[in-house]
Amino acid sequence: MTFKALIxxxxxxxxxxAAVQEIDDSRLPDGDVTVRVDYSTVNYKDGLCIGPGGGLVRxxxxxxxxxxxxxxxxxxxxxxxxxDKVVLTGWRVGEVWWGGYAQKARVKADWLVPLPTGLTTRDAMAIGTAGFTAMLAIMALEDHxxxxDKGPVLVTGAAGGVGSVATAILAHLGYEVAGVTGRPETEDYLKSLGASRIVPREEIGETVKRPLESETWAGCVDAVGGAMLARVxxxxxxxGSVAAVGLAGGAALPATVVPFLLRGxxxxxIDSVMRPYEDRVRAWERLAKDLPLDKLHAMIQPAALADLPELGRAILKGQVKGRAVVDVNA
Incomplete structure (x- = not known):
């Protein structure tokens, strides 16, 4: 049997x-479970792996x-x-192991979770790794x-995949959400997801000499890192707590310890790659319950396997809004 895959x-x-090819089942890697893939998504790591690899592909x-x-x-x-309907995120699939940009995948059973009740496979990939990570971040903030009633929550990189889902969930749960974006054209989109305030990136994207500013945010989901995280x-x-999920703004953290010592x-x-099975199931159950499907569907940018090289380049440049959902059978 043959199937299509982005090789x-x-x-x-x-x-x-990178190009779509027809390949044989015999080329699938070893694993316990063979899955007929319906949908995948486009994440920052995918952009790296489609292109030069970013050190991720072995x-x-x-x-x-x-x-x-x-x-x-x-x-x-x-x-x-x-x-059985299943979902896979993490475990270095798509990096070290062959991933979801194909009509079939063979993986270890330990890496799978059952599709939550109430979600379709398309819904699950509209959520994807980005939405799963957003939910883990929100759960961690709640646990702390x-x-x-504690105050507004800041979401950086708000128009991206993690930020979009985080904004929609937090607003649905009754939080006042402020979204940071460097793209003014996304303001209406973020407000449609529930953001009550838009913070231009230039207002918060650089460090200042003062280690402490006015107490503003009760929590933050940060997908940017770098100078913006230090400022936040x-x-x-x-x-208050900041859940750090990404480093689009750089891996260095030019901060002081003062906020930790004087404000606690x-x-x-937030690691979503090696997360234990029980945490994964709990997060997916929360996503099925706390993420409004109408908001989720509004985030979707449909795509096919042939679109992936271009989308991979676009996401590395910060040009993908919401969730690019890849129908591998289109």
Missing amino acids: VEKNEAGETS TYPHVPGIDFAGTVEQSEDPRYKAG GLAP LGQMKYG VNLLG
């Missing part, structure tokens, strides 16, 4: 190229796609049987005392 290859000069040829949702075709593990730390309310600020690191 990334590297030549002897170290140059990569061997070529390679199939990117760090998440997917579909139907079990064959299973050697008793937890799953043919016909965040509640709607100095604006947190006493005992918490900096919470």
Whole structure:
């Protein structure tokens, strides 16, 4: 049996190229479960893996796609049987292992979770790794005392995948949400998701000499890192928490320890790649309950396998709004 996949290859000069190819089942990697993939998404890591690799891809040829949702075709593990709907995010699938940019995937059963009741496979990938990460961030903030009556919550990179889902969930839960964006054309989009305030990136994107500013935010979901994260730390309310989920603005953190010592600020690191199974199930159940489907569907940018090289370049430039959902059978 053959199926379509986006194959990334590297030549002897170290140059990569990506194209949709028809390949045979025999080329699938080892694993316990074979899944007929319905949908995948486009994430920042995917952009790296479609292009030069960013140090993430170990061997070529390679199939990117760090998440997917579909139907079990064959299973050697008793937890799953043919016909089961499943979701996969993380575990370095699409990086070290072949991923979801194909009509079939073969993976370890431990990496899968059942599709939550109330969601379709398309819904699951409209959420994808970005939405899953957003939910983990919100759960961590709640675990550290965040509640709607504590004050406004800041979401940086708000028009991106993580930010879009975080904004919609927080607004649905009754929080006052402020969204940071460097793209003025996304303001109406963010307000439609529930943001009550838009913060232009230039207002918060650079550090200042003062280690502390006015106490403004009760919590923050930060997808940017770098100077913006350092600035946000100095604006947190006493005992507030920042959930750090990304580094689009750089990996360096030009901050001081003053916010931690004088205001008891918490900096919470969010890892979605190696998250234990129980946490994954809990997060997906919360997503099915707390993310309004009408807001989710409004985020979707439909795509096909052939669109991926262009979308990969676009997401690395910060030019993808919302959630690019890839129908691998289109």
